[in-house]
Amino acid sequence: MNQNLKYLFFTIPAIIYVGIFAFYPSFDAVYFSFLNSRGQFTLANYKELFYFNICGTILNTVIVTVGALFIQLFLGLAIASILTREFRGKRAFSTLTIIPMGVATIVAAITFSFIFQTTGGYTNSFLHLLHLPTVNWYANKYISLLVVMISDSWKNTPIVMLILLSGMLSIPKDLYYAAALDGAGPIRRFFHITLPNLKKFIAIALIIRGVSEFNIFALPLVLIGYHPSLLTTLAYELYSTTTIYLSSAAAVILLAFISVFIILNIKLSGRK
Amino acid sequence: MKFWYIAIVILSIYFLLPLYILIMIAFSPAKYTIETIYPPLVFKAFTLNNLIYAFTQYDFVHPFFKSLSVATLVGILGILIGVPAGYGLSRLPGKIAYPVLILLLITNMVPGIVVAIPISAEFIKLHLFDTILGLALVQELITLPLATFIMQGTFSAVPREIEYQAKIDGASTFSYIKDILIPTALPGIAAAFLISWMFSWDEFTYAIILSPIHPTLPVEIYINITRGNELAAVAFSLVFTIPVIILTLFLQKYLKGEYLAGGVKA
Numbered sequence: 001m002n003q004n005l006k007y008l009f010f011t012i013p014a015i016i017y018v019g020i021f022a023f024y025p026s027f028d029a030v031y032f033s034f035l036n037s038r039g040q041f042t043l044a045n046y047k048e049l050f051y052f053n054i055c056g057t058i059l060n061t062v063i064v065t066v067g068a069l070f071i072q073l074f075l076g077l078a079i080a081s082i083l084t085r086e087f088r089g090k091r092a093f094s095t096l097t098i099i100p101m102g103v104a105t106i107v108a109a110i111t112f113s114f115i116f117q118t119t120g121g122y123t124n125s126f127l128h129l130l131h132l133p134t135v136n137w138y139a140n141k142y143i144s145l146l147v148v149m150i151s152d153s154w155k156n157t158p159i160v161m162l163i164l165l166s167g168m169l170s171i172p173k174d175l176y177y178a179a180a181l182d183g184a185g186p187i188r189r190f191f192h193i194t195l196p197n198l199k200k201f202i203a204i205a206l207i208i209r210g211v212s213e214f215n216i217f218a219l220p221l222v223l224i225g226y227h228p229s230l231l232t233t234l235a236y237e238l239y240s241t242t243t244i245y246l247s248s249a250a251a252v253i254l255l256a257f258i259s260v261f262i263i264l265n266i267k268l269s270g271r272k
Numbered sequence: 273m274k275f276w277y278i279a280i281v282i283l284s285i286y287f288l289l290p291l292y293i294l295i296m297i298a299f300s301p302a303k304y305t306i307e308t309i310y311p312p313l314v315f316k317a318f319t320l321n322n323l324i325y326a327f328t329q330y331d332f333v334h335p336f337f338k339s340l341s342v343a344t345l346v347g348i349l350g351i352l353i354g355v356p357a358g359y360g361l362s363r364l365p366g367k368i369a370y371p372v373l374i375l376l377l378i379t380n381m382v383p384g385i386v387v388a389i390p391i392s393a394e395f396i397k398l399h400l401f402d403t404i405l406g407l408a409l410v411q412e413l414i415t416l417p418l419a420t421f422i423m424q425g426t427f428s429a430v431p432r433e434i435e436y437q438a439k440i441d442g443a444s445t446f447s448y449i450k451d452i453l454i455p456t457a458l459p460g461i462a463a464a465f466l467i468s469w470m471f472s473w474d475e476f477t478y479a480i481i482l483s484p485i486h487p488t489l490p491v492e493i494y495i496n497i498t499r500g501n502e503l504a505a506v507a508f509s510l511v512f513t514i515p516v517i518i519l520t521l522f523l524q525k526y527l528k529g530e531y532l533a534g535g536v537k538a
Contacts, residue, residue: 004368006445010360011372013353014420021387021413022379028390079283082276093280095521096287102520103291104474106490107509110497111290114297114306122293125310154290162527215383218476218490222497232477235385239481244393251386262381266374 026255032248045249052234054253061231061257064145064152064220065213069206071153076160076205081190083161084168101158109222112151116223141228148220155219156212160205167201168194203268211261214254231257297503298322298510306502326507335492338404339512342479342488343472345408350419350468351461353412358423358464359449363432376417384477387413392481407483411475415468422467422526426460427453463526470519473512 036042083094100108115122116137124134137147171194179189217232226237231254238247296315297305304316326332361369391410392401400406430453438448454461479488487495489512496505520527 004364007360007363008368010356011364014357014416015372015375017353017412017416018375018379021391021410022382025387025390025394026382028394029386032390032393075283078279082280082283085276087276087280089280093284095524096284098520098524098527099287099291099517101527102470102517103513104476104490104509104516106474106476106493107294107513108290110493110505110509111294113497114293115290119309120306120311122311122313125313128310129313154286211381215385215477217385218494222494232383232385235389236481239385239389244389247389251383251389254383255386258381258383258386262378265377265381 029248029251029255032245033252035245037243037245045246048246049249049253052238052250053229054234054250057229057231057234058253058257060141060145060228061214061254063142064148064216064230065210067145067149068152068156068213068216069209071149072157072160072209073202073205075153075157076164079157079161080165080168081194083165097161098158100155103155105155105218106222108151108155109219112147112154112219113223116147116151138224144224144228148216148223151223152213152216152219156209160209163205163208164198164201167198171197200268204265207261207265207268211258214257214261294506294510294513297506302503322503323507323510326501326504330496330501330504330508331492332508332511335487335489335508338483338486339473339489341404342408342411343469345404346411346415346472347465347469349408349412350415351465354416354419354423354464354468355454355461357416357420358425359427359453361420361424362427373421376420379413380417382413384414385481388478388481395482402483402485407479407488408472410478410482411472412468413478414475415471418471419464419468422460422464423457426457426464430456460526463523466519466523467526470516470523473516 033045034041034043036044079097083090083097103111118124118136118138121137123137127134135143138144175193175197176189179193184192215232216230217236220230220233221236226233229237231250235247235250235254238250299318299320299322300315301317301319302322305311357372361372364372388410395401395403395406398406400409434452434456435448438452443451474490475488476490476494479491480494484491489508493505493508493512496502496508
Protein backbone atom coordinates (compact mmCIF):
# COMPACT_ATOMS: atom_id res chain seq x y z
CA MET A 1 0.00 0.00 0.00
CA ASN A 2 2.88 2.28 0.85
CA GLN A 3 4.33 1.60 -2.60
CA ASN A 4 0.99 2.48 -4.18
CA LEU A 5 0.87 5.73 -2.26
CA LYS A 6 4.26 6.64 -3.72
CA TYR A 7 3.09 5.94 -7.27
CA LEU A 8 -0.15 7.81 -6.66
CA PHE A 9 1.94 10.79 -5.65
CA PHE A 10 3.29 10.97 -9.22
CA THR A 11 -0.20 11.41 -10.61
CA ILE A 12 -1.09 14.28 -8.27
CA PRO A 13 0.08 17.13 -10.57
CA ALA A 14 -2.19 15.80 -13.33
CA ILE A 15 -5.13 15.47 -10.94
CA ILE A 16 -4.66 19.00 -9.57
CA TYR A 17 -4.32 20.39 -13.08
CA VAL A 18 -7.51 18.70 -14.25
CA GLY A 19 -9.34 19.95 -11.16
CA ILE A 20 -8.35 23.56 -11.76
CA PHE A 21 -8.83 23.70 -15.53
CA ALA A 22 -11.70 21.29 -16.17
CA PHE A 23 -13.83 20.75 -13.10
CA TYR A 24 -13.70 24.17 -11.50
CA PRO A 25 -14.69 25.98 -14.76
CA SER A 26 -17.47 23.44 -15.38
CA PHE A 27 -18.99 24.20 -11.97
CA ASP A 28 -18.40 27.87 -12.67
CA ALA A 29 -20.39 27.57 -15.91
CA VAL A 30 -23.31 25.96 -14.06
CA TYR A 31 -23.14 28.66 -11.38
CA PHE A 32 -22.97 31.51 -13.96
CA SER A 33 -25.93 30.08 -15.83
CA PHE A 34 -28.17 30.81 -12.81
CA LEU A 35 -27.02 34.42 -12.36
CA ASN A 36 -28.20 37.68 -13.87
CA SER A 37 -25.91 40.62 -14.58
CA ARG A 38 -26.51 41.96 -11.04
CA GLY A 39 -25.29 38.71 -9.55
CA GLN A 40 -28.69 37.50 -8.34
CA PHE A 41 -29.99 33.95 -8.65
CA THR A 42 -32.38 33.58 -11.58
CA LEU A 43 -33.84 31.09 -14.03
CA ALA A 44 -34.29 33.83 -16.63
CA ASN A 45 -31.28 32.72 -18.69
CA TYR A 46 -32.80 29.35 -19.38
CA LYS A 47 -36.17 30.92 -20.21
CA GLU A 48 -34.50 33.37 -22.55
CA LEU A 49 -32.86 30.50 -24.45
CA PHE A 50 -36.28 29.66 -25.87
CA TYR A 51 -36.21 32.98 -27.74
CA PHE A 52 -33.08 31.67 -29.42
CA ASN A 53 -34.83 28.46 -30.49
CA ILE A 54 -32.94 26.19 -28.12
CA CYS A 55 -35.11 23.17 -28.99
CA GLY A 56 -34.35 23.51 -32.68
CA THR A 57 -30.68 23.95 -31.85
CA ILE A 58 -30.62 20.75 -29.81
CA LEU A 59 -32.38 18.93 -32.64
CA ASN A 60 -29.83 20.23 -35.19
CA THR A 61 -26.98 19.08 -32.96
CA VAL A 62 -28.51 15.62 -32.64
CA ILE A 63 -29.06 15.41 -36.42
CA VAL A 64 -25.44 16.32 -37.15
CA THR A 65 -24.17 13.89 -34.51
CA VAL A 66 -26.21 10.93 -35.71
CA GLY A 67 -25.59 11.63 -39.40
CA ALA A 68 -21.85 12.17 -39.04
CA LEU A 69 -21.46 9.07 -36.85
CA PHE A 70 -23.28 7.01 -39.44
CA ILE A 71 -21.02 8.18 -42.29
CA GLN A 72 -17.86 7.76 -40.22
CA LEU A 73 -18.78 4.31 -38.99
CA PHE A 74 -19.61 3.11 -42.49
CA LEU A 75 -16.40 4.48 -44.04
CA GLY A 76 -14.32 3.50 -41.00
CA LEU A 77 -15.50 -0.11 -41.22
CA ALA A 78 -14.85 -0.22 -44.97
CA ILE A 79 -11.32 1.17 -44.69
CA ALA A 80 -10.41 -0.91 -41.65
CA SER A 81 -11.61 -4.06 -43.48
CA ILE A 82 -9.42 -3.18 -46.44
CA LEU A 83 -6.41 -2.58 -44.19
CA THR A 84 -6.69 -5.98 -42.50
CA ARG A 85 -5.85 -7.73 -45.77
CA GLU A 86 -2.61 -7.83 -47.72
CA PHE A 87 -2.39 -6.08 -51.08
CA ARG A 88 0.10 -4.17 -53.16
CA GLY A 89 0.30 -0.53 -52.11
CA LYS A 90 -1.08 -1.22 -48.63
CA ARG A 91 1.49 1.01 -46.95
CA ALA A 92 0.73 3.89 -49.28
CA PHE A 93 -3.00 3.48 -48.76
CA SER A 94 -2.73 3.30 -44.98
CA THR A 95 -0.59 6.45 -45.00
CA LEU A 96 -3.13 8.21 -47.16
CA THR A 97 -6.00 7.39 -44.83
CA ILE A 98 -4.24 9.14 -41.94
CA ILE A 99 -3.68 12.41 -43.82
CA PRO A 100 -6.94 14.16 -42.83
CA MET A 101 -5.87 13.86 -39.18
CA GLY A 102 -2.99 16.19 -40.00
CA VAL A 103 -5.23 18.78 -41.61
CA ALA A 104 -6.42 21.35 -39.09
CA THR A 105 -10.17 21.55 -38.59
CA ILE A 106 -10.18 25.18 -39.69
CA VAL A 107 -8.34 24.29 -42.90
CA ALA A 108 -10.78 21.46 -43.60
CA ALA A 109 -13.63 23.89 -42.98
CA ILE A 110 -12.26 26.45 -45.42
CA THR A 111 -11.52 23.86 -48.09
CA PHE A 112 -15.01 22.42 -47.84
CA SER A 113 -16.51 25.90 -47.98
CA PHE A 114 -14.92 26.17 -51.45
CA ILE A 115 -16.17 22.72 -52.38
CA PHE A 116 -19.75 23.47 -51.35
CA GLN A 117 -20.07 27.08 -52.46
CA THR A 118 -23.39 27.83 -54.11
CA THR A 119 -21.77 29.78 -56.94
CA GLY A 120 -18.24 28.87 -57.85
CA GLY A 121 -18.12 25.69 -55.77
CA TYR A 122 -16.30 22.59 -56.93
CA THR A 123 -19.21 20.20 -56.34
CA ASN A 124 -21.47 22.34 -58.47
CA SER A 125 -18.70 22.66 -61.01
CA PHE A 126 -18.55 18.88 -61.20
CA LEU A 127 -22.36 18.59 -61.51
CA HIS A 128 -22.30 21.23 -64.24
CA LEU A 129 -19.66 19.26 -66.11
CA LEU A 130 -21.98 16.23 -66.12
CA HIS A 131 -24.86 18.48 -67.25
CA LEU A 132 -26.70 17.85 -64.00
CA PRO A 133 -28.62 20.58 -62.16
CA THR A 134 -26.54 22.39 -59.56
CA VAL A 135 -27.50 22.47 -55.88
CA ASN A 136 -27.90 25.37 -53.47
CA TRP A 137 -26.08 23.84 -50.50
CA TYR A 138 -27.56 26.33 -48.08
CA ALA A 139 -31.16 26.29 -49.40
CA ASN A 140 -32.54 24.69 -46.26
CA LYS A 141 -31.47 23.54 -42.85
CA TYR A 142 -31.13 19.88 -43.78
CA ILE A 143 -28.82 20.41 -46.75
CA SER A 144 -26.70 22.78 -44.64
CA LEU A 145 -26.43 20.19 -41.89
CA LEU A 146 -25.53 17.54 -44.47
CA VAL A 147 -22.66 19.73 -45.69
CA VAL A 148 -21.39 19.92 -42.10
CA MET A 149 -21.68 16.13 -41.69
CA ILE A 150 -19.79 15.38 -44.91
CA SER A 151 -17.01 17.86 -44.15
CA ASP A 152 -16.62 16.62 -40.60
CA SER A 153 -16.57 13.02 -41.73
CA TRP A 154 -13.67 13.67 -44.07
CA LYS A 155 -11.61 15.01 -41.18
CA ASN A 156 -12.62 12.43 -38.57
CA THR A 157 -13.09 9.12 -40.34
CA PRO A 158 -9.39 8.24 -39.72
CA ILE A 159 -9.94 8.26 -35.95
CA VAL A 160 -12.90 5.90 -36.21
CA MET A 161 -10.95 3.76 -38.66
CA LEU A 162 -7.94 3.51 -36.31
CA ILE A 163 -10.12 2.46 -33.37
CA LEU A 164 -11.96 -0.15 -35.46
CA LEU A 165 -8.73 -1.38 -37.01
CA SER A 166 -7.14 -1.99 -33.60
CA GLY A 167 -10.30 -3.95 -32.77
CA MET A 168 -10.17 -6.00 -35.96
CA LEU A 169 -6.52 -6.85 -35.45
CA SER A 170 -7.33 -8.19 -31.99
CA ILE A 171 -9.71 -10.82 -33.41
CA PRO A 172 -7.91 -14.19 -33.55
CA LYS A 173 -7.16 -15.29 -37.13
CA ASP A 174 -8.15 -18.90 -36.24
CA LEU A 175 -11.78 -17.86 -36.08
CA TYR A 176 -11.66 -16.84 -39.72
CA TYR A 177 -9.86 -20.01 -40.82
CA ALA A 178 -12.39 -22.15 -38.98
CA ALA A 179 -15.30 -20.26 -40.52
CA ALA A 180 -13.75 -20.45 -43.99
CA LEU A 181 -13.33 -24.22 -43.58
CA ASP A 182 -16.99 -24.47 -42.66
CA GLY A 183 -17.75 -22.72 -45.93
CA ALA A 184 -18.60 -19.19 -44.72
CA GLY A 185 -17.97 -16.54 -47.39
CA PRO A 186 -16.46 -13.10 -46.76
CA ILE A 187 -19.85 -11.48 -46.12
CA ARG A 188 -20.97 -14.10 -43.62
CA ARG A 189 -17.60 -13.96 -41.92
CA PHE A 190 -17.98 -10.19 -41.60
CA PHE A 191 -21.44 -10.42 -40.03
CA HIS A 192 -20.82 -13.47 -37.85
CA ILE A 193 -17.23 -12.96 -36.72
CA THR A 194 -16.03 -9.40 -37.31
CA LEU A 195 -19.10 -7.45 -36.19
CA PRO A 196 -19.83 -9.38 -32.95
CA ASN A 197 -16.19 -9.25 -31.89
CA LEU A 198 -15.99 -5.58 -32.80
CA LYS A 199 -19.02 -4.54 -30.74
CA LYS A 200 -17.04 -3.01 -27.92
CA PHE A 201 -14.76 -1.07 -30.27
CA ILE A 202 -17.73 0.23 -32.24
CA ALA A 203 -19.32 1.38 -29.00
CA ILE A 204 -16.11 3.14 -27.94
CA ALA A 205 -15.72 4.81 -31.32
CA LEU A 206 -19.34 5.94 -31.25
CA ILE A 207 -18.98 7.46 -27.79
CA ILE A 208 -15.64 9.15 -28.45
CA ARG A 209 -16.83 10.56 -31.75
CA GLY A 210 -20.32 11.27 -30.42
CA VAL A 211 -18.83 13.59 -27.82
CA SER A 212 -16.76 15.38 -30.45
CA GLU A 213 -19.74 15.67 -32.77
CA PHE A 214 -21.73 17.35 -30.03
CA ASN A 215 -18.80 19.74 -29.58
CA ILE A 216 -18.36 20.41 -33.27
CA PHE A 217 -17.58 24.12 -33.58
CA ALA A 218 -15.10 25.44 -36.15
CA LEU A 219 -16.65 23.55 -39.08
CA PRO A 220 -20.23 24.79 -38.68
CA LEU A 221 -18.97 28.26 -37.79
CA VAL A 222 -17.15 28.54 -41.13
CA LEU A 223 -19.57 26.56 -43.29
CA ILE A 224 -22.99 27.70 -42.08
CA GLY A 225 -22.32 30.44 -39.53
CA TYR A 226 -25.06 30.65 -36.90
CA HIS A 227 -27.92 29.48 -39.16
CA PRO A 228 -28.94 26.84 -38.52
CA SER A 229 -27.28 27.00 -35.13
CA LEU A 230 -25.80 24.15 -33.14
CA LEU A 231 -25.32 24.12 -29.36
CA THR A 232 -21.71 25.29 -29.62
CA THR A 233 -22.29 27.99 -32.22
CA LEU A 234 -25.30 29.25 -30.24
CA ALA A 235 -23.22 29.42 -27.05
CA TYR A 236 -20.45 31.25 -28.91
CA GLU A 237 -22.87 33.65 -30.59
CA LEU A 238 -24.41 34.46 -27.21
CA TYR A 239 -20.94 34.83 -25.68
CA SER A 240 -19.88 37.39 -28.28
CA THR A 241 -23.19 39.28 -28.48
CA THR A 242 -24.94 39.05 -25.09
CA THR A 243 -23.86 38.18 -21.54
CA ILE A 244 -21.57 35.51 -20.17
CA TYR A 245 -24.53 34.31 -18.05
CA LEU A 246 -26.80 33.63 -21.00
CA SER A 247 -24.03 31.92 -22.97
CA SER A 248 -23.19 29.82 -19.90
CA ALA A 249 -26.78 28.57 -19.85
CA ALA A 250 -26.43 27.40 -23.47
CA ALA A 251 -23.08 25.82 -22.60
CA VAL A 252 -24.60 24.02 -19.60
CA ILE A 253 -27.25 22.45 -21.83
CA LEU A 254 -24.42 21.15 -23.99
CA LEU A 255 -22.69 19.86 -20.85
CA ALA A 256 -25.86 18.04 -19.81
CA PHE A 257 -25.88 16.10 -23.08
CA ILE A 258 -22.17 15.35 -22.84
CA SER A 259 -22.67 14.05 -19.30
CA VAL A 260 -24.87 11.30 -20.71
CA PHE A 261 -22.00 10.25 -22.98
CA ILE A 262 -19.56 10.40 -20.08
CA ILE A 263 -21.75 8.14 -17.93
CA LEU A 264 -22.20 5.74 -20.86
CA ASN A 265 -18.45 5.63 -21.36
CA ILE A 266 -17.69 4.92 -17.70
CA LYS A 267 -20.31 2.15 -17.63
CA LEU A 268 -18.94 0.66 -20.81
CA SER A 269 -15.25 0.76 -19.97
CA GLY A 270 -16.08 -0.54 -16.50
CA ARG A 271 -17.10 -3.85 -18.07
CA LYS A 272 -13.61 -5.13 -18.73
CA MET B 273 -10.06 -8.76 -55.78
CA LYS B 274 -10.93 -6.22 -58.48
CA PHE B 275 -13.72 -4.92 -56.27
CA TRP B 276 -11.23 -4.12 -53.47
CA TYR B 277 -8.99 -2.14 -55.80
CA ILE B 278 -11.93 -0.06 -57.03
CA ALA B 279 -12.84 0.68 -53.40
CA ILE B 280 -9.22 1.60 -52.64
CA VAL B 281 -9.02 3.97 -55.60
CA ILE B 282 -12.32 5.68 -54.75
CA LEU B 283 -11.33 6.08 -51.09
CA SER B 284 -7.90 7.41 -52.06
CA ILE B 285 -9.53 10.07 -54.20
CA TYR B 286 -11.89 10.90 -51.34
CA PHE B 287 -8.98 11.46 -48.96
CA LEU B 288 -6.88 13.49 -51.37
CA LEU B 289 -9.49 15.59 -53.14
CA PRO B 290 -9.87 18.41 -50.56
CA LEU B 291 -6.09 18.83 -50.39
CA TYR B 292 -5.88 18.89 -54.16
CA ILE B 293 -8.49 21.65 -54.28
CA LEU B 294 -6.71 23.64 -51.58
CA ILE B 295 -3.43 23.43 -53.51
CA MET B 296 -5.17 24.33 -56.76
CA ILE B 297 -6.73 27.46 -55.27
CA ALA B 298 -3.43 28.46 -53.70
CA PHE B 299 -1.41 28.15 -56.89
CA SER B 300 -3.89 29.16 -59.61
CA PRO B 301 -4.77 32.69 -60.71
CA ALA B 302 -8.00 33.77 -59.00
CA LYS B 303 -9.82 34.02 -62.33
CA TYR B 304 -9.66 30.20 -62.59
CA THR B 305 -10.73 29.54 -59.00
CA ILE B 306 -12.66 31.81 -56.67
CA GLU B 307 -13.72 34.30 -59.35
CA THR B 308 -15.49 31.87 -61.67
CA ILE B 309 -18.97 30.40 -61.41
CA TYR B 310 -17.84 26.92 -62.45
CA PRO B 311 -14.15 26.62 -61.55
CA PRO B 312 -12.23 24.06 -63.63
CA LEU B 313 -11.38 20.81 -61.83
CA VAL B 314 -7.84 20.73 -63.26
CA PHE B 315 -4.94 23.17 -63.10
CA LYS B 316 -5.23 25.79 -65.85
CA ALA B 317 -2.27 27.97 -64.93
CA PHE B 318 0.34 28.22 -62.22
CA THR B 319 1.14 31.31 -60.18
CA LEU B 320 2.93 32.23 -56.98
CA ASN B 321 1.27 35.62 -56.86
CA ASN B 322 -1.46 34.50 -54.44
CA LEU B 323 1.11 33.43 -51.88
CA ILE B 324 3.31 36.49 -52.37
CA TYR B 325 0.30 38.79 -52.09
CA ALA B 326 -1.01 37.02 -48.97
CA PHE B 327 2.29 37.06 -47.12
CA THR B 328 3.11 40.67 -47.95
CA GLN B 329 -0.37 42.16 -47.41
CA TYR B 330 -1.57 40.29 -44.32
CA ASP B 331 0.01 39.61 -40.97
CA PHE B 332 1.28 36.06 -40.94
CA VAL B 333 4.32 36.45 -38.70
CA HIS B 334 2.62 37.36 -35.41
CA PRO B 335 -0.05 34.65 -35.50
CA PHE B 336 2.58 32.16 -36.63
CA PHE B 337 4.84 32.88 -33.68
CA LYS B 338 1.91 32.89 -31.28
CA SER B 339 0.86 29.44 -32.51
CA LEU B 340 4.45 28.23 -32.36
CA SER B 341 4.99 29.49 -28.79
CA VAL B 342 1.68 28.19 -27.47
CA ALA B 343 2.14 24.77 -29.08
CA THR B 344 5.70 24.43 -27.75
CA LEU B 345 4.59 25.41 -24.26
CA VAL B 346 1.72 22.92 -24.45
CA GLY B 347 4.22 20.22 -25.45
CA ILE B 348 6.53 21.06 -22.53
CA LEU B 349 3.67 21.17 -20.01
CA GLY B 350 2.45 17.84 -21.37
CA ILE B 351 5.84 16.28 -20.60
CA LEU B 352 6.16 17.94 -17.17
CA ILE B 353 2.76 16.67 -16.00
CA GLY B 354 2.28 13.67 -18.29
CA VAL B 355 5.58 11.84 -17.65
CA PRO B 356 5.14 11.52 -13.87
CA ALA B 357 1.44 10.75 -14.27
CA GLY B 358 2.15 8.10 -16.91
CA TYR B 359 4.84 6.55 -14.70
CA GLY B 360 2.58 6.50 -11.63
CA LEU B 361 -0.29 4.99 -13.60
CA SER B 362 1.87 2.32 -15.22
CA ARG B 363 2.97 1.09 -11.76
CA LEU B 364 -0.31 1.40 -9.86
CA PRO B 365 -2.64 -1.59 -9.62
CA GLY B 366 -5.73 -1.38 -11.83
CA LYS B 367 -8.21 -0.56 -9.12
CA ILE B 368 -6.34 2.64 -8.22
CA ALA B 369 -5.12 3.57 -11.72
CA TYR B 370 -8.54 3.05 -13.24
CA PRO B 371 -10.37 5.94 -11.48
CA VAL B 372 -7.50 8.29 -12.38
CA LEU B 373 -7.73 7.22 -16.03
CA ILE B 374 -11.48 7.81 -15.97
CA LEU B 375 -10.86 11.26 -14.52
CA LEU B 376 -8.54 12.11 -17.43
CA LEU B 377 -10.98 10.63 -19.90
CA ILE B 378 -13.80 12.80 -18.55
CA THR B 379 -11.56 15.84 -18.91
CA ASN B 380 -11.11 15.04 -22.55
CA MET B 381 -14.86 14.98 -22.97
CA VAL B 382 -15.74 18.26 -21.26
CA PRO B 383 -16.83 20.60 -24.08
CA GLY B 384 -14.30 23.31 -24.89
CA ILE B 385 -16.92 25.99 -24.99
CA VAL B 386 -18.23 25.07 -21.51
CA VAL B 387 -14.77 25.43 -20.00
CA ALA B 388 -13.65 28.40 -22.06
CA ILE B 389 -16.51 30.78 -21.24
CA PRO B 390 -16.02 30.85 -17.44
CA ILE B 391 -12.23 30.67 -17.81
CA SER B 392 -12.30 33.79 -19.98
CA ALA B 393 -13.95 35.62 -17.06
CA GLU B 394 -11.35 34.31 -14.59
CA PHE B 395 -8.45 35.01 -16.94
CA ILE B 396 -9.43 38.65 -17.37
CA LYS B 397 -9.14 39.03 -13.58
CA LEU B 398 -5.82 37.16 -13.50
CA HIS B 399 -4.35 39.02 -16.52
CA LEU B 400 -3.99 35.72 -18.35
CA PHE B 401 -6.52 36.62 -21.06
CA ASP B 402 -4.99 36.79 -24.54
CA THR B 403 -1.61 35.57 -23.24
CA ILE B 404 0.53 32.69 -24.49
CA LEU B 405 0.70 31.07 -21.05
CA GLY B 406 -3.04 31.32 -20.45
CA LEU B 407 -3.94 29.71 -23.76
CA ALA B 408 -1.31 26.99 -23.33
CA LEU B 409 -2.61 26.11 -19.85
CA VAL B 410 -6.12 25.63 -21.19
CA GLN B 411 -5.14 23.81 -24.39
CA GLU B 412 -3.23 21.37 -22.21
CA LEU B 413 -6.67 19.98 -21.30
CA ILE B 414 -6.91 18.37 -24.74
CA THR B 415 -3.39 17.03 -24.84
CA LEU B 416 -2.64 15.99 -21.26
CA PRO B 417 -4.85 12.88 -21.27
CA LEU B 418 -3.36 11.81 -24.60
CA ALA B 419 0.21 12.46 -23.43
CA THR B 420 -0.45 10.58 -20.19
CA PHE B 421 -1.90 7.57 -22.03
CA ILE B 422 1.09 7.46 -24.37
CA MET B 423 3.50 7.68 -21.43
CA GLN B 424 1.61 5.02 -19.49
CA GLY B 425 1.81 2.70 -22.49
CA THR B 426 5.50 3.40 -23.01
CA PHE B 427 6.45 2.92 -19.36
CA SER B 428 4.38 -0.27 -19.07
CA ALA B 429 6.52 -1.73 -21.83
CA VAL B 430 9.70 -1.23 -19.74
CA PRO B 431 10.16 -4.44 -17.69
CA ARG B 432 9.78 -3.91 -13.96
CA GLU B 433 12.74 -6.23 -13.35
CA ILE B 434 15.02 -3.40 -14.48
CA GLU B 435 13.56 -1.21 -11.74
CA TYR B 436 14.14 -3.93 -9.09
CA GLN B 437 17.64 -4.44 -10.41
CA ALA B 438 18.37 -0.72 -10.12
CA LYS B 439 16.93 -0.65 -6.59
CA ILE B 440 19.16 -3.54 -5.56
CA ASP B 441 22.14 -1.66 -6.94
CA GLY B 442 21.15 1.20 -4.66
CA ALA B 443 19.40 3.59 -7.03
CA SER B 444 16.67 5.82 -5.59
CA THR B 445 13.33 6.12 -7.39
CA PHE B 446 14.31 9.49 -8.80
CA SER B 447 17.72 8.43 -10.05
CA TYR B 448 16.12 5.32 -11.57
CA ILE B 449 13.63 7.53 -13.42
CA LYS B 450 16.25 10.05 -14.47
CA ASP B 451 19.04 7.66 -15.50
CA ILE B 452 17.21 4.58 -16.75
CA LEU B 453 13.49 5.02 -17.33
CA ILE B 454 13.46 8.34 -19.19
CA PRO B 455 16.35 7.49 -21.53
CA THR B 456 14.69 4.15 -22.34
CA ALA B 457 11.33 5.78 -22.96
CA LEU B 458 12.68 8.70 -24.99
CA PRO B 459 10.87 7.84 -28.24
CA GLY B 460 7.56 7.72 -26.37
CA ILE B 461 8.30 11.03 -24.66
CA ALA B 462 9.14 12.62 -28.00
CA ALA B 463 5.89 11.29 -29.44
CA ALA B 464 3.91 12.68 -26.49
CA PHE B 465 5.57 16.07 -26.99
CA LEU B 466 4.93 16.16 -30.73
CA ILE B 467 1.34 14.97 -30.49
CA SER B 468 0.65 17.63 -27.83
CA TRP B 469 2.32 20.17 -30.08
CA MET B 470 0.22 19.08 -33.02
CA PHE B 471 -3.11 19.22 -31.21
CA SER B 472 -2.34 22.69 -29.88
CA TRP B 473 -1.24 23.90 -33.31
CA ASP B 474 -4.67 22.92 -34.67
CA GLU B 475 -6.78 24.04 -31.75
CA PHE B 476 -9.50 26.57 -32.49
CA THR B 477 -12.27 26.76 -29.84
CA TYR B 478 -10.13 27.81 -26.86
CA ALA B 479 -8.01 30.06 -29.05
CA ILE B 480 -10.90 32.08 -30.43
CA ILE B 481 -12.44 32.61 -26.98
CA LEU B 482 -9.31 33.08 -24.88
CA SER B 483 -7.00 34.80 -27.35
CA PRO B 484 -9.07 36.85 -29.80
CA ILE B 485 -6.97 40.04 -29.86
CA HIS B 486 -3.61 38.51 -30.70
CA PRO B 487 -4.87 35.39 -32.45
CA THR B 488 -3.14 32.13 -33.22
CA LEU B 489 -2.90 30.99 -36.84
CA PRO B 490 -6.19 29.02 -36.99
CA VAL B 491 -8.07 32.03 -35.61
CA GLU B 492 -6.22 34.37 -37.98
CA ILE B 493 -7.25 32.15 -40.89
CA TYR B 494 -10.86 32.30 -39.68
CA ILE B 495 -10.69 36.10 -39.35
CA ASN B 496 -9.40 36.35 -42.91
CA ILE B 497 -12.17 34.18 -44.28
CA THR B 498 -14.85 36.22 -42.50
CA ARG B 499 -13.37 39.42 -43.94
CA GLY B 500 -13.42 37.99 -47.45
CA ASN B 501 -9.61 37.67 -47.78
CA GLU B 502 -10.06 34.20 -49.20
CA LEU B 503 -6.71 33.95 -50.91
CA ALA B 504 -4.88 34.92 -47.73
CA ALA B 505 -6.83 32.29 -45.82
CA VAL B 506 -5.92 29.66 -48.41
CA ALA B 507 -2.24 30.63 -48.51
CA PHE B 508 -1.96 30.59 -44.71
CA SER B 509 -3.88 27.30 -44.55
CA LEU B 510 -1.41 25.66 -46.89
CA VAL B 511 1.68 26.78 -44.99
CA PHE B 512 -0.04 25.92 -41.74
CA THR B 513 -1.00 22.40 -42.84
CA ILE B 514 2.19 21.09 -44.41
CA PRO B 515 4.25 20.72 -41.20
CA VAL B 516 1.36 18.96 -39.47
CA ILE B 517 0.83 16.45 -42.27
CA ILE B 518 4.53 15.62 -42.18
CA LEU B 519 4.38 15.23 -38.38
CA THR B 520 1.27 13.04 -38.63
CA LEU B 521 2.92 10.67 -41.07
CA PHE B 522 6.05 10.64 -38.93
CA LEU B 523 4.03 9.84 -35.79
CA GLN B 524 1.80 7.30 -37.48
CA LYS B 525 2.79 4.44 -35.23
CA TYR B 526 1.82 6.41 -32.13
CA LEU B 527 -1.58 7.38 -33.49
CA LYS B 528 -3.06 4.10 -32.39
CA GLY B 529 -6.67 3.24 -31.81
CA GLU B 530 -5.92 2.37 -28.19
CA TYR B 531 -4.61 5.83 -27.35
CA LEU B 532 -7.30 7.64 -29.28
CA ALA B 533 -9.96 5.58 -27.53
CA GLY B 534 -8.62 6.85 -24.22
CA GLY B 535 -6.24 4.18 -23.04
CA VAL B 536 -8.84 1.44 -23.29
CA LYS B 537 -7.21 -1.94 -23.53
CA ALA B 538 -9.00 -4.71 -25.29
